[in-house]
Amino acid sequence: MTTYRQLFAVPEFRVLFLVQCLNIGSYAVASLALGTITFTATGSPVLTALAMFGAPLMRIVGQALFGSGSDLVRPRTALVLVATTTMVTDLLQALPGLAWGWRFVLLAVGPLVTSALGGSMIALVSDILPPDGFILGRATMNIAVGGMQIVGYGIGGLLLVTFTTTQLFLGAAAALVVAVLLLRLGLSDHPPRHTGESVVKRTREVNRALLGSRVTRPIYLTLWVPNGLIVGCEALFVPFAGARAGYLFAVTAAGMLLGDVVVGRFLAVPVRDRLITPLRLLLAVPYLAFFLVPSLPYAAALAFVASVGYSSGLPLQERLVTHTDGQARGQVFGLQGTGLMAGQAVGALLGGTVASALGVGPAGAAQAMGVMAVGSVLVSLALTPGLRRSRPGAEVCEAATAAAR
Secondary structure, three states, rough: OHHHHHHHHHHHHHHHHHHHHHHHHHHHHHHHHHHHHHHHOOOOOHHHHHHHHHHHHHHHHHHHOOHHHHHHOOOHHHHHHHHHHHHHHHHHHOOOOOOOHHHHHHHHHHHHHHHHHHHHHHHHHHHOOHHHHHHHHHHHHHHHHHHHHHHHHHHHHHHHHOOHHHHHHHHHHHHHHHHHHHHHHOOOOOOOOOOOOHHHHHHHHHHHHHHOOOHHHHHHHHHHHHHHHHHHHHHHHHHHHHHHHHHHHHHHHHHHHHHHHHHHHOOHHHHHHHOOOHHHHHHHHHHHHHHOOOHHHHHHHHHHHHHHHHHHHHHHHHHHHOOOHHHHHHHHHHHHHHHHHHHHHHHHHHHHHHHHHHHHHHHHHHHHHHHHHHHHHHHHHHHHHHHHHHHHOOOOOOOHHHOOO
């Protein structure tokens, strides 16, 4: 499977793609509404940032306790539960006058459920597509995420000019109603990948095996840490560029989408696997030029080129499929997604801390971006020897291949 025509000829993939678009678009609109409400109620930039971007940290708790739910629950049921939970919390967030403290409680509910069941979507993609179509399918789902983040935040910003935050929450909930209907009517009722175990016990055992394996642990760390440090660079776009930061966010999204299309669509498996290390370094090296405090056009060009490097995640996820058992596929990708989002949140916090230490203003932000890029390069180089254990043709240790049995 090498073309989008072949990919979208699979009916269930079309459903999953549309549901992903609705999920991400509604999340962007709802998070913008919540951030607006939180800032109005508290006047705190920290709480506002936490309201908009801090939810993924809650997924760490859920993944540690209930991550195997993605394998023990039927995929369609799991995806419906995730969408329905988020829909209900959006409806409750729409209540006028709800205290911002209760809003944070509701904010935690969705990530907890997602951490337990959210891995079902990508695992189902690997089930319904042939092995040679997984990376193209994963890249296309990434495109949905990046594209709908831009669309969702853009539309949300425009809607706030005319509509209230309550109406934005209602609109987000309406989109999720459509997602639930698509899931119920468009997906077959696939069986669970594994049965007969306590969700907490299995979650603990599989997480221990995946993170304890000398094969899979370097893959996870490579997916989480270098990327999170570069997200720390992106978190400094506003201090660096002020009102023109939107240009930088736009070009980074465009670079990420370009990388996913090229790597996922046009490169053969051996080629994209060999490009893992160059792409990981590409993600960070352009930001080293920020030590020179570049002007906005140069900064935009550097950020665009760097963001192409995010596509290194595609062949790394391909290695996860190769080196893990299919019965744990949901938890494998649930752990990957939770760690990725948590790493990004921590990276953003670390970037802000470094910038505060180096000084307020564009120069301090630029220097902090350079520091974060140095950290990303060093981590990538340190993880390279461990990645050799999972490359094609390398001897695979039993802990990796048996991680989920």
